[in-house]
Amino acid sequence: MTEKPLTRHIDPSRPPFDLAQYEKAGGYSALGKVIRDMTPAACLQVLKDSGLRGRGGAGFPTGMKWSFVPMGADAPRPKYIVANADEMEPGTFKDRLLMEGCPHLLVEGMIVGGYILQADVGYIFIRGEYVEAARLLNRAIAECREKGFLGNNILGGDWSFELHVHTSAGRYICGEETALLNSLEGKRATPRAKPPFPQVSGLWGKPTIVNNVETLCNLPALIDYGAEWFKQLSLTEDAGTKLYGVSGRVKNPGCWELPMGTPMRELLQEYAGGMCDGYGLKTFLPGGASTPLLLPEHLDTPMDYTHIGKLGSRLGTGTAIVIDDQVDFIGAMKNLEHFFAQESCGFCTPCRDGLPWVEKALGRLQQRRGQRTDLEWLQRATWMLNMGNTFCAHAPGAMGPLESALKYFPEEFASRVVEPKPQPGNSQGKAAASTST
Amino acid sequence: MVEAAANLSSQHLISNLSDQEIAEIRAEAAHYEYPQAASIEALKIVQKHRGWVSDESLREVARLLDMSAEQLDGVATFYSLIFRRPVGKNTLMLCDGITCWMLGCEKLRETIQHRLGIDYGQTTADNEFTLIPVTCQGACDRAPVMLKNMRLHSHLTPENIEPLLKGSE
Amino acid sequence: MAKIIVDGKEYQVADGNNLLHACLSQGLNLPYFCWHPAMGSVGACRQCAVKRFKDEKDGRGEIVMACMTPADEGVRISIDDPEAR
Numbered sequence: 001m002t003e004k005p006l007t008r009h010i011d012p013s014r015p016p017f018d019l020a021q022y023e024k025a026g027g028y029s030a031l032g033k034v035i036r037d038m039t040p041a042a043c044l045q046v047l048k049d050s051g052l053r054g055r056g057g058a059g060f061p062t063g064m065k066w067s068f069v070p071m072g073a074d075a076p077r078p079k080y081i082v083a084n085a086d087e088m089e090p091g092t093f094k095d096r097l098l099m100e101g102c103p104h105l106l107v108e109g110m111i112v113g114g115y116i117l118q119a120d121v122g123y124i125f126i127r128g129e130y131v132e133a134a135r136l137l138n139r140a141i142a143e144c145r146e147k148g149f150l151g152n153n154i155l156g157g158d159w160s161f162e163l164h165v166h167t168s169a170g171r172y173i174c175g176e177e178t179a180l181l182n183s184l185e186g187k188r189a190t191p192r193a194k195p196p197f198p199q200v201s202g203l204w205g206k207p208t209i210v211n212n213v214e215t216l217c218n219l220p221a222l223i224d225y226g227a228e229w230f231k232q233l234s235l236t237e238d239a240g241t242k243l244y245g246v247s248g249r250v251k252n253p254g255c256w257e258l259p260m261g262t263p264m265r266e267l268l269q270e271y272a273g274g275m276c277d278g279y280g281l282k283t284f285l286p287g288g289a290s291t292p293l294l295l296p297e298h299l300d301t302p303m304d305y306t307h308i309g310k311l312g313s314r315l316g317t318g319t320a321i322v323i324d325d326q327v328d329f330i331g332a333m334k335n336l337e338h339f340f341a342q343e344s345c346g347f348c349t350p351c352r353d354g355l356p357w358v359e360k361a362l363g364r365l366q367q368r369r370g371q372r373t374d375l376e377w378l379q380r381a382t383w384m385l386n387m388g389n390t391f392c393a394h395a396p397g398a399m400g401p402l403e404s405a406l407k408y409f410p411e412e413f414a415s416r417v418v419e420p421k422p423q424p425g426n427s428q429g430k431a432a433a434s435t436s437t
Numbered sequence: 438m439v440e441a442a443a444n445l446s447s448q449h450l451i452s453n454l455s456d457q458e459i460a461e462i463r464a465e466a467a468h469y470e471y472p473q474a475a476s477i478e479a480l481k482i483v484q485k486h487r488g489w490v491s492d493e494s495l496r497e498v499a500r501l502l503d504m505s506a507e508q509l510d511g512v513a514t515f516y517s518l519i520f521r522r523p524v525g526k527n528t529l530m531l532c533d534g535i536t537c538w539m540l541g542c543e544k545l546r547e548t549i550q551h552r553l554g555i556d557y558g559q560t561t562a563d564n565e566f567t568l569i570p571v572t573c574q575g576a577c578d579r580a581p582v583m584l585k586n587m588r589l590h591s592h593l594t595p596e597n598i599e600p601l602l603k604g605s606e
Numbered sequence: 607m608a609k610i611i612v613d614g615k616e617y618q619v620a621d622g623n624n625l626l627h628a629c630l631s632q633g634l635n636l637p638y639f640c641w642h643p644a645m646g647s648v649g650a651c652r653q654c655a656v657k658r659f660k661d662e663k664d665g666r667g668e669i670v671m672a673c674m675t676p677a678d679e680g681v682r683i684s685i686d687d688p689e690a691r
Contacts, residue, residue: 193649348651390652
């Protein structure tokens, strides 16, 4: 038994385990167990019972998601399982740790997941910049192929499975699961309309599961030790452990595997060593650039999907970005919105055109050239670019931090507005109307 | 897989890609049901050998993968790590993610500007360096960071970045 | 034929169309750009937004794109709603 299903084999002071070392430490026991002793249905039941939720940001229950994949002899083939290793959410650095620290864990998770879904092919969709992680994963896959953990009739059973690493070439939107599938097919990474959902019609129209690296890395220990063990790892109702991270002006930024529901105060004070001397905590994004801001008064809230959700934010990737009291706050907002504007795939109008407007308005405010109309536009954008109005969740994600910033720190925005000098011909009435809104 | 192999057998039409490039692209294409799926990796292979993807290379890769050149250019121009213009011998990719920004990536940009005389998207006159901004590199615990020729350098300051601005590693 | 309800008024429309097609065929004014009957729906321009209600009691509704939503029997929408315009 372990309390750290994800990081127990990770030690940054030495190279990651090769296959022999990983096996010696208990690795691939879950693979042996599922193939020799368990039916895919029994494995799926463990997954459902465990309460594991997707670690990529949305927090969808993994067992439920997987149960939509058609099973049995007449299910469409081939079926695919894809690891989303396109870690590009600003402020997020957890999947890199898993893949560079223990590539065999993800490979085992993929093979076990592939067995549960009775998939034929797996892809690890990894961002282009993670050169070292891709190299380590390719080596791990080669070792498995040689050992017979991949290929035809794995461990003498009747199930065959292949696994490949797909290295991408940038663009945040590739992390959106349907855009990822388009990208994997060699197309521009624009999201697809849902339904149909990928579980039924995904890669090349075939049943496909896309899950985050951290989610898949939970599978081996979950199979080894069971659903009840997994649930008791957590401090709250949301099961398991979580890779939490803290970055920004803190003494010891880093990423740690802790029980789900560990409060931010503990992360910040005990693990991140507190704020740097001379800096105070102004606000923080709990789980990446698209998660709405939280305040110092929220520090004691358990960091899980349910509790953070109740505060109007999201746990996201669980890697918090700390914004200190000395940084140019509007500049930080502009940096975030610049990212989202640049990374819009350009497919739908509100996102493609709206986000650059948001960035420009924030840029004017940052330079203290902003006008009241800029503030009005930002307010308007927070509903115009929100859920339902855009094709996918990219622009709504961009509005998360902005909307909460406007709510919690209106004075930051207002103080950057310069009133235009009255110009000849500009009627009094008009000026009054624009300031009253 | 069979289909992919059949399409790739048309390689005798290819004039300009090296045997090495064709072999590498072919190996990638074998991982997928359809050759088009290897388009991004194929472009990266060409880029690895030539530094960037010219119109001519693009046309030849398209033919190899059974796509139109226009279709492939749509892909090439979408992805930020595919260069459709020549770059210098060394690419400097400065992370402008939120954490790196808060911890001073703009100061690094100024240092590079001052030292090499280039801003984002520009190449030095001696063709040694190209400076490009990149999104969060997933190393926020080591911010600010920069990739030089795809290798990560972390905890950068205007002082310790200097050796990285002195030609090839 | 299917019955759809637009801003409280009932219309009989042909089966198998999307809401945009159905509304246009009834002479209702719904702006659109990226849809064309021969090219199908892509949902990119976001101009044909309408508000869809679950039933007559649903007062909140949700914004959907008319071109991406089938004109099924009993669908209840508003094209005059301020949020949809």
